[in-house]
Amino acid sequence: MGFPDNFLWGGAVAAHQLEGAWNEDGRGPSICDVLTGGAHGVARRITDGVVPGENYPNQRGIDYYHTFREDDALFQEMGFKCFRTSISWSRIFPNGDEEEPNEEGLKFYERLFEDYRARGMEPVVTLSHFEMPLHLAKMGGFANREVVDYYFKFASTVMDRYKDLVKYWLTFNEVNNQMEMHTEIFPYTNSGIIPNPKDDWHTVEQKIWQAIHNEFVASALVVQRGHQINPDFQIGCMLAMVPIYPATCKPEDVMHAEVLMRDRYLFGDVYVNGEYPCYLLNRWDREGFDIAMEPGDTDIIAAGTVDFISISYYMSAAVSAEKVPEFDGHGLPGQVKNPYIKATDWGWQIDPVGLRYVLCSLFERYGKPIFIVENGIGMYETPDSDGYIADDARIDYLRSHIEQVRKAIDYDGVPVIGYTVWGCIDVISFGTGEMKKRYGMIYVDADDNGNGSYKRSRKKSFYWYRDVISSNGENL
Ligand code: P53
Numbered sequence: 001m002g003f004p005d006n007f008l009w010g011g012a013v014a015a016h017q018l019e020g021a022w023n024e025d026g027r028g029p030s031i032c033d034v035l036t037g038g039a040h041g042v043a044r045r046i047t048d049g050v051v052p053g054e055n056y057p058n059q060r061g062i063d064y065y066h067t068f069r070e071d072d073a074l075f076q077e078m079g080f081k082c083f084r085t086s087i088s089w090s091r092i093f094p095n096g097d098e099e100e101p102n103e104e105g106l107k108f109y110e111r112l113f114e115d116y117r118a119r120g121m122e123p124v125v126t127l128s129h130f131e132m133p134l135h136l137a138k139m140g141g142f143a144n145r146e147v148v149d150y151y152f153k154f155a156s157t158v159m160d161r162y163k164d165l166v167k168y169w170l171t172f173n174e175v176n177n178q179m180e181m182h183t184e185i186f187p188y189t190n191s192g193i194i195p196n197p198k199d200d201w202h203t204v205e206q207k208i209w210q211a212i213h214n215e216f217v218a219s220a221l222v223v224q225r226g227h228q229i230n231p232d233f234q235i236g237c238m239l240a241m242v243p244i245y246p247a248t249c250k251p252e253d254v255m256h257a258e259v260l261m262r263d264r265y266l267f268g269d270v271y272v273n274g275e276y277p278c279y280l281l282n283r284w285d286r287e288g289f290d291i292a293m294e295p296g297d298t299d300i301i302a303a304g305t306v307d308f309i310s311i312s313y314y315m316s317a318a319v320s321a322e323k324v325p326e327f328d329g330h331g332l333p334g335q336v337k338n339p340y341i342k343a344t345d346w347g348w349q350i351d352p353v354g355l356r357y358v359l360c361s362l363f364e365r366y367g368k369p370i371f372i373v374e375n376g377i378g379m380y381e382t383p384d385s386d387g388y389i390a391d392d393a394r395i396d397y398l399r400s401h402i403e404q405v406r407k408a409i410d411y412d413g414v415p416v417i418g419y420t421v422w423g424c425i426d427v428i429s430f431g432t433g434e435m436k437k438r439y440g441m442i443y444v445d446a447d448d449n450g451n452g453s454y455k456r457s458r459k460k461s462f463y464w465y466r467d468v469i470s471s472n473g474e475n476l
Contacts, residue, residue, distance in 0.1 A: 001410045003473040008122060008417055011075055011424025011441075012084035012374050014129035014173065016058045018427045019088060021065035025104035028094025029134040031192055032058040035185075037433035037448055040346050044433045046188055046195065055449060057428045057435065062444045063454055064425075068112055071425060071456065074442055076119040078462060079469040083121040084373050084420045085112070086129030086173065089154050096133035096150045101157050109158070113165040123166045124373065124420065126238065127155050127222070129173040130189035130430065141192020142211035145292070148218045155222040156229070163230045170310055170373070171219040174240035179263035180331065181208050185431075191215065206289055213291045216270050220304025236308040236371060237271040239264065241358040243351075245318045247336045252321035260319060260332060265365070268309060272366045274302040308417065309362055312374030313401070316341075316354035346378055346437060352400040359408040359416060369415040375401050376422035378429060378437040381459075389443055389459040398461065398468075399476045406473060421465065425456065441465055 016032035023029070029050070037055040038044035047054060064071055075083060089096065091105030116123045128151070136147050159169065178190040181204065187193040191211035199207070219237065226233045244260045246253035262279055269277045275298070284291060319334040327337050329347030343349045355375070362370055377397040381389050398421060408414040423439025426446075431437075435448050441461040446452035467475050 002406060003409065005472070007472065008082040008124070008371070008419070009469040009473075010080040010082035010084065010121065010124070010418065010420040011078075012124075012420040012422050013064075013086075013424065013427055014126065014131075014430070015086045015088035015091075016061070016129070016131050016428075017423075017430060018061040018064040018425070020059065020061035020063040022059040022061075024065065025091070025108065026094060026102040027088065027105060028090040028096075030058075030088060030090040030131050031134050031137050031188060032131055034134065035433060039432055039434060039448075040437075042432075043183075044185060044431075046184060055433075057433045057448070057450070060450050062425065062427055062446065065108070067454075067456075069115060071442075072115050072119055072121070074456060074458070074462075075121065075424065078424075078441065078466045080119075080121045080424075081469070082124050082168075082418055082420065083116050084124035084126065086126035086131065087158055089128060089131050090133040092158060093133060093150070093154055096136035096147075096154070106158075106161055109162065110165070113162055117165060122168065123162075124168040124170070124371070124418075125158075125162075125166050126170040126173050127151075127158070128171070132192045137188070137192035137194055140207075141188075141194070142214045142218070143191065143193055143207040145214055145294070147192070148214050148221070151218045152221050152225070156225050159222075159226050159229050159233070163233075167230075167232060167234055168371070169226060169233060169235045170238045171222055171235065171306075172215060173238050174312055175212075175215060175219075175237065176239050176264050176267045178208055178212065179266070181205055187211070189430075202288070205287075209284065209289050209291055213293065213297075216301050217294075217297050219271065219306075220274075220300045220302075223304040223306060224300075234307045236310045237267060237306045238310045238312070238373065239267055241311040241313050241362070243316045243354045243358050243361070244332065245316060245338070247318045247320040247334075250321070253319065256321040256334060257319050268362065268366060270301060271306045272309065272368060274305045276301075306368070308369040308371055309366060310371040310373040311358065311362070312422065313355045313358060313372060314375065314377075314422075315343075315348040316351040316357075317349065344377060345380060346432075348378070350377070350397065352397075352404045355401050356404040356408045356412070359405070359414045360412050363412070363414040369417045371417045372405065372419045374420065374422040376439040378423075378439050380436055381438050381443065383443065383457070387457060389457075391441075391459045391461045394441070394459070394461045395464045398465070402468065402473060402476055
């Protein structure tokens with residue numbers, strides 16, 4: 001027993017967090033290019049266009065656009081069986097609404113995916129990882145139905161072009177993050193909804209729900225088209241899985257956690273079952289949302305269900321039905337600190353058993369294979385006098401999570417197809433825009449303001465993970 005022979009060990013990144021080269025070779029501005037740098041407790045701001053003097057970390061990333069061959073060689077040295085990245089939509093369609101794609105952009109990903117293949121790494125490609133051309137966001141993002149057509153065109157173009165290079169596709173990264181509707185960043189990065197101070201709360205929510213419906217249609221159309229392009233394609237959805245536990249066994253706490261979990265499951269429920277669950281239809285009705293649907297939408301959603309589920313997993317949460325005090329990491333209604341587990345410096349509560357718990361819950365709910373496409377820990381790190389980083393805490397984090405994956409496979413019988421460590425090389429943090437929130441097994445010498453040599457070096461976890469992969473998960 002243990003990990004299957006063809007288990008996809010690897011690493012994961014996203015285009016806007018590492019490529020840089022934001023305005024090279026015909027690329028248009030993407031929504032991430034106008035996100036300023038933030039910090040823990042300091043939200044990133046969305047500026048109106050590129051404002052001189054602001055710090056936009058995603059514009060430079062870690063310069064992977066120019067260094068990918070050297071970086072890929074390091075991934076190969078770790079023995080990666082797969083590599084997850086995303087396609088930057090605005091490299092292919094700079095404004096999103098062009099007739100013809102940008103050939104330079106298409107060529108870049110061709111070279112990239114060929115390089116992965118040549119190194120024995122199966123590409124795992126996210127179509128939209130918190131990205132769309134800025135121009136489309138200005139049109140209203142996914143709340144505007146036209147954007148469905150532009151997404152479809154983008155996705156069909158790249159699926160067709162890379163049909164012999166890429167087999168695993170993910171439609172939208174962590175599509176359920178936007179259920180944190182009160183934040184500015186998630187509706188923006190999931191759906192291209194630019195905050196408008198004139199909108200009242202009901203209008204904001206209405207737009208987000210409309211965007212969500214449109215994304216269900218968009219994803220289903222792309223799943224169907226992808227299967228026509230190449231019947232061997234495996235096309236999945238991608239959910240941020242943060243299990244929400246009741247703070248106590250008080251029935252009200254249990255029910256509160258159950259209701260909040262629907263915000264996570266909703267997307268799986270529609271993507272896998274191909275229909276809207278009653279709890280959502282009732283909610284729209286109760287809260288007065290009127291979602292515009294075109295004739296045929298429900299048939300499209302029913303016909304375009306996904307082949308597998310992919311998830312990110314970092315932490316769990318606990319909630320109480322009572323009024324509770326604020327704490328670091330507080331985000332959900334009634335969220336409390338879990339006294340049984342520790343948190344990272346950014347308040348993310350570390351819970352390896354929670355990973356096994358979500359794998360079981362998802363498999364029992366959907367009966368589909370599961371790909372863990374993100375797991376990892378963000379840490380402050382400074383090289384020692386020899387330039388080395390002994391990141392034992394990262395090794396502990398990854399080890400304890402991989403042990404739980406193994407249990408889910410061996411004991412629970414969950415078909416887990418792969419595991420990719422998030423930010424296998426240090427990249428720009430999505431949530432804070434920091435460089436110093438590091439996830440990598442490879443260190444990148446750069447700071448939050450873009451100073452540094454950008455030189456790469458292997459951390460202790462690099463050697464540890466190499467051994468994990470070469471022993472197929474036996475040597476943890
Ligand atoms: P950063 C919240 C909860 C779970 C996953 O995040 C999340 C977030 C967003 O902060 O995002 C995913 O860099 C996302 C990646 C991101 C990674 O987790 O904020 O898919 O793009 O970098 C880690 O620490």
